[in-house]
Amino acid sequence: MTLALDGLTVLAVCAGAFFFLAGTVGLLRFPDALSRLHALTKADNLGLGLVVLGLLFQVGGVLAALKLISVWLLTLLAGATVTQLLARVARADVPHD
Amino acid sequence: MVDFLLAAAGFVLVTVAVGLVRILSGPGDADRIMAAQLLGTGGIAALLLLAQAMSVPAAIDVGLVLALLAAFVSVAFVKGVTRSQAGEA
Numbered sequence: 001m002t003l004a005l006d007g008l009t010v011l012a013v014c015a016g017a018f019f020f021l022a023g024t025v026g027l028l029r030f031p032d033a034l035s036r037l038h039a040l041t042k043a044d045n046l047g048l049g050l051v052v053l054g055l056l057f058q059v060g061g062v063l064a065a066l067k068l069i070s071v072w073l074l075t076l077l078a079g080a081t082v083t084q085l086l087a088r089v090a091r092a093d094v095p096h097d
Numbered sequence: 098m099v100d101f102l103l104a105a106a107g108f109v110l111v112t113v114a115v116g117l118v119r120i121l122s123g124p125g126d127a128d129r130i131m132a133a134q135l136l137g138t139g140g141i142a143a144l145l146l147l148a149q150a151m152s153v154p155a156a157i158d159v160g161l162v163l164a165l166l167a168a169f170v171s172v173a174f175v176k177g178v179t180r181s182q183a184g185e186a
Binding site for chain 2: 006009010013014016017020021023024027028033036037040043044047048051052055058059064067068070071074075078079081082085086088089090092
């Protein structure tokens with residue numbers, strides 16, 4: 001049972017780390033601000049989400065699990081808001097270049 | 098499992114640190130704040146992994162605070178930019 005949970009953790013955390021890698025590569029390689037924003041949100045939502053999912057198999061109590069999930073939900077909420085605001089700034093920047 | 102979680106935390110931190118190159122190269126201010134945003138999220142992920150690996154539950158609270166502050170950084174940036182543009186016009 002422990003082995004199965006550990007396996008799920010390894011799987012989910014590896015997938016999360018991959019999305020962080022993808023987000024960084026996208027941030028460095030994509031041509032314009034809006035597509036870089038797209039890469040950033042993947043790392044924010046999926047990367048952190050999969051890392052939290054992987055850690056959920058390891059925590060002992062319900063309270064600790066709820067706290068982990070609340071970290072992810074806060075990041076989702078903040079990410080969605082901030083991405084809208086940054087996209088507005090990035091779009092306003094384009095005509096000046 | 099502890100070794101794996103530590104390795105994953107190190108990998109995420111190194112990945113996000115490489116992303117900081119975007120702060121140097123720009124070109125726009127929005128691109129630079131995006132790299133800082135990615136550092137915030139990666140820092141949260143690394144903190145959560147470390148909390149589990151080192152059995153320090155308080156690190157989860159630090160991650161929660163970091164999530165809050167990372168949101169405020171970008172909101173403050175956007176407010177500053179839009180105000181200065183309104184001032185120029």
